Amino acid sequence: xxxxxxxVGRTYPPGPAxxxxxxxxxxxxxxxxxxxxxxxDLAAANALGYADLxxxxxxxxxxxxxxxxxxxxxxxxxxxxxxxxHGEQRFAYSRPxxxxxxxxxxxxxxxxxxxxxxxxxxxxGDVTTxxxxxxxxxxxxxxxxxxEDDS
Amino acid sequence: MTSRVRLADVEVGxxxxxQAFRVxxxxxxxxxxxxxxxxxxxxxxRFATSVGLPNVIAHGMLTMALAGRVxxxxxxxPGAVVEFGTKFTRPVVVPDDADGATVEVTGKVxxxxxxxxxxxxxxxxxxxxxxxxxPRAVVRLG
Numbered sequence: 001x002x003x004x005x006x007x008v009g010r011t012y013p014p015g016p017a018x019x020x021x022x023x024x025x026x027x028x029x030x031x032x033x034x035x036x037x038x039x040x041d042l043a044a045a046n047a048l049g050y051a052d053l054x055x056x057x058x059x060x061x062x063x064x065x066x067x068x069x070x071x072x073x074x075x076x077x078x079x080x081x082x083x084x085x086h087g088e089q090r091f092a093y094s095r096p097x098x099x100x101x102x103x104x105x106x107x108x109x110x111x112x113x114x115x116x117x118x119x120x121x122x123x124x125g126d127v128t129t130x131x132x133x134x135x136x137x138x139x140x141x142x143x144x145x146x147x148e149d150d151s
Numbered sequence: 152m153t154s155r156v157r158l159a160d161v162e163v164g165x166x167x168x169x170q171a172f173r174v175x176x177x178x179x180x181x182x183x184x185x186x187x188x189x190x191x192x193x194x195x196x197r198f199a200t201s202v203g204l205p206n207v208i209a210h211g212m213l214t215m216a217l218a219g220r221v222x223x224x225x226x227x228x229p230g231a232v233v234e235f236g237t238k239f240t241r242p243v244v245v246p247d248d249a250d251g252a253t254v255e256v257t258g259k260v261x262x263x264x265x266x267x268x269x270x271x272x273x274x275x276x277x278x279x280x281x282x283x284x285x286p287r288a289v290v291r292l293g
Contacts, residue, residue: 024185031185032216033172036229048153048228056223057232057288058216062186065212086211088284090236096229139236 003112003119003144004078012071014104017130018063022099025053032056045098052099059097061089064125064138067105072121072142077109079121080144087120088141094134102130110139117146154293155227161269161292167225167258172217174209174243175251182213196247208242214254215239218275218286221256231291233268238284243277252277267292 022042029039037044038054045053072079097103104127111122125138179193188210191198199207215237223229245252255276262270268289275283 028185031178031182032213032220033178034216034220034223034229036223036227038229048230050230054229056216056229057219057235058212061212066187086239088236088238089212089215090234091232092234093232098230141238 002078002114003121004076005112007074007077007109008112010074010109012067012074012107014106015067015070017102017104020055020097020099020101020103022053024062025055025059025099028059028062029056032058050096050098055097055099057091057093060091060127060136060138063103063105064127065140067107067125068123068138068140068142071107071109071123077112077121079119079142083144083147084142085145086140087143088122088139090139091136092139093136097127097135101135103127103135104130105138119144119146153228154231154291156225156292158263158267158269158292161260161263163260163262165260167221167260167271169255169257170221170224172220172254172256173251174213174217174245174254175249176207176245176247178251179207179209179213179245182210182216186210186212188212204242204244206244206246209245209252209254211239211242214243214275214282215286217254218256218273218283219288221258221273222271222288222290225258226290226292232288233291234287234289236288237273237275237286239282240284241277241280241282243282254282261287264289
């Protein structure tokens with residue numbers, strides 16, 4: 001099955017806002033073994049100039065991947081999600097994510113192609129505050145592996 | 152943002168302190184919960200092998216996060232990473248034993264920019280094989 005190139009440029013409006021919690025930042029940092037005090041201790045984060053705990057650089061995947069997944073499951077796009085693997089990931093920050101941020105993700109289909117039987121979709125999730133301030137863009141390449149690759 | 156690494160202290164070729172990270176099954180369960188990625192291939196050996204994988208594999212985003220720790224442990228400030236990207240080229244296979252897998256990360260500065268940032272190129276290996284493709288970051292220096 002080929003993916004539909006007419007979906008390039010299509011944008012998906014955000015779902016409900018994601019409220020970044022202190023305990024979620026601590027939990028995520030702990031899961032990646034990151035003991036940086038700015039991720040765990042409010043005074044340490046304040047000393048670096050942040051209003052609250054700072055999230056590690058890959059933390060936005062928590063909200064961005066969910067938004068990207070919802071977008072690429074759009075039936076008209078034609079991506080077989082059961083065969084999807086994560087091909088590439090990039091984050092481009094305007095500022096770090098800190099606890100207390102209320103964030104929404106707007107997903108745009110940036111590119112669509114089929115190569116060697118694999119369907120590839122690149123999405124860009126623009127993560128902004130509910131007030132509209134850009135925080136980070138998360139660009140994701142999802143690859144749906146072609147059936148013939150299994151033989 | 153207050154990176155403890157000063158612009159004046161780095162040049163093209165400056166090496167970041169290398170690190171080796173152990174990834175075991177308990178760590179995968181912990182990351183699944185923290186990230187919300189509960190894909191069966193990251194914790195269920197029966198499922199992983201049924202879809203052609205050699206065993207349970209680590210989340211690519213966990214491997215990327217460990218690579219990111221070499222950046223943020225060096226900088227001292229988790230918020231000093233301005234850009235960070237990678238390809239996921241090979242899986243990190245995590246056996247169900249006491250040792251798990253070991254991910255080795257090295258990095259070096261490849262460019263120093265006029266705007267107070269530097270570009271860093273990372274190398275991420277498991278069992279001597281590259282698992283992340285062209286992992287790169289732009290970081291803000293103090």
